[in-house]
Amino acid sequence: MMANSTTSSDAARLVTPTMLVLWLVLATVPLWITRIGLYPYLGIEILIWSLYALAFNLVLGTAGLPSFGHGAYFGIGAYAFGLCQFDIVANLWVCLAAAAVVAGIAGALVALFISHRRGIYYAFMTIAFGQIFWTLAIKSHSVTGGEDGLLKISRLPADFGLVSFDLTDNVAFYYFVLAVFAVGTAILWRLVHSPYGRVVAAIRQSEVRAAHLGYNVWLYKASVFTLSAALSGFSGGLFAMAQLAAFPDVMSLHQSGYVVMMTLVGGGLVSFWGPVIGVFLFLTARDVIGALTNAWMLYFGLLFMAIVLFRPEGIAGALSAAVQQHSINALRRRGTSAMRLLVGGGR
């Protein structure tokens, strides 16, 4: 499915033209975002959630595993970032690594239990573990601060040995997150199009077939879940920096549901970039419609229902279908009868 929207030459690249254009456009955002009535913090949020949704889509889109408790790993990463900063060492790189590692361990632990399961049982086991982590976060007041959250997390400076950048300003932090996002997307792109990613996609199509071809399905399912959890935790660490705090709210079932919604609305099932489109739409709609009416979730819910019903492949799917249709139409206009036959329009 992934290959539908990608030409084979792009799949082999480290950095694709789309990626480059996206990064460049994103790099200009702080220059104009305040002029259209929005603010740089929204850009930060969109980038962090995009990274999170891309990590999540590794499980949902690439592996086809319905995980509905992914907020847990995002939240664990945020807490790990804060606690590392308070109790171990206040170094940005160590704390971000801690966020990824702790969330990865939690993900690996869950993967041990769920990787033999499929479908509804898989889905519900992920919900159950998500709820377990969420309850733990709320009830362990002494560690996580309970419902009040872990406050006073600071944006540590990005220290590169020779130079060190202060990230307390939102624009500076935006560029830091953009750099991380760029590296993250490049790595994820390579991962999805690597032999490993191909096997995972094969498991999505048929677990039985992949197993008969000699692949250790359990190991692939467990490892992709762990990877996704670690990267979600990493994004969670960034989010803790953005918010200057870590709250249990992102771990709740609702928030876990939102990331599923964003991924699907954008078209994560058919396109690598789907989750990014979905996050952009969701967070912008939240701010723009949310400023007009309190009931913006009502409208977004209706939009989501409409997309599931009429465009289940999401916005990215609809776009690529439109592009395809356009090129077919162009072929028809100037095509020979043989070409018409080829595209099925010759009748």
Next chain:
Amino acid sequence: MFDLLPHLLNGLTLGLLFALIALGFMLIVGLMEQINLAHGSLFALGAYVAMQLTGPRPPLPADLAKLWLALPLGWRYAATLVIAPVIVGLIGMLIEFCMRRTYGKDPLYGLLLTFGAAMVIEELIRLVWGTRDYVLQVPSAINGGFLFGDLIWSSYRFYAAGIAAGIIALVWVLIEKTSFGATVKAGAHDSEIVRALGINLSRLRLLVFVFGTMLAAIAGIIVAPIWGIRPHMGVDAVIPAFLVIVLGGVGSFWGAVVAGLLVGLCVGLAGAYASEWSLLSMYILLVAVVTFRARGLWGKKSVLEV
């Protein structure tokens, strides 16, 4: 041992309520192989509609409202037990009309569609009734408490548990002992053959779905006086419902009932010793069971697994 008895009884009544909450969900999963995530929101909607109907300001024209309010509370409550589920059933009908398009596709789409519906209903509830808590009035005959062995027991809990047991029995008769149940089950198993036999399957599915949503509303009305009415009650209900089904095994009626009782006992007993963590206990129970039994207690093979 005697110290434990109240907790056991409490857990059992709670278990029957969990089974009742899961019943409509189970019907739709078992007979249609569709997951209705809007179940919790419909459950909440049932409670809100009932509260509005039995409360001091029913949504009726002034003259009718006067007549309605003149009736004793017992009558109004009994009528509400019928009217509120019918109203919620109409909403269920709307959802089914949308859901039709997803039949035959990956069950994930039905699940996502109903997740969207749940969001919409929850937001509508917030718009209409706000975020404050409400209380559902019940007739004095089933309210209050009684003394037994030095302890005060709430009458309503026993009434609720009794109703739950009765409805569970009725539903069992309907799906296991009537031709309606047999046809619907056959339709879930092999829709082509059932259609070829001249049965209007889409009408049958509509009926099942509406019936499932009405059961959600009834559960909401029965549980509301115990849990209170607030926007979050939908989520509080749909997770245990889902959990009970997965624990009992998809497609097993008695599995769901036993799972409901187990979850109730588990939450009740955990509540006695570590009330902070009582809700966590049901997830641990689920993980423990599903780790060793892939399809829950008595689950059957289902399309929802792939």
